[in-house]
Amino acid sequence: RVYALTGEDVEVSDDSGGSWSLLAAGYGFEALVPDPQRPGTLWAAGPDGLFRSDDGGRTWIPAGDGIPQATPVTAIALDPVDRDVLYTGTLRNGVFKSVDGGLTWEPLGTGLEGFGVRFLVIDPRDRSHLYAGTDVAGVMKIRQSGD
Secondary structure: OOEEEEEEEEEEEEEOOOOOEEOOOOOOOOOEEEEOOOOOOEEEEOOOOEEEEOOOOOEEOOOOOOOOOOOOEEEEEEEHHHHHHHOEEEEEEEEEEEEEOOOOEOOOOOEEEEOEEEEEEEOOOOOOOOEEEEOOOEEEEEEEEOO
């Protein structure tokens, strides 16, 4: 399955992009990440926060418990080994981490508050390093203590 964000909508292709069908309309998501360890689960970031779908994108539920209300979420990263660890980047509230599969979120305290975090990448060689691409400060390497 291949997913695409097209303006306000989410589209899906089951034939490697040969044909597309509308999956969800009007959400305006900025990032969409399928969860490789939970088939059918998708994570989506958008101006109205963080959302999760457990049915392949047909329905979406808010999933940002701990992220300040009305915070635009702009990036998502899933730990490739530990299925319970996820990260989100926000427009102005920094980076958040979940260690319980996205049920709750805590601020990571990286000093990126006030910056728009546009992408997050976990270093595959050392998962204690997270890279955050921002709209002003460039790419920042975040070392997480205790991981």
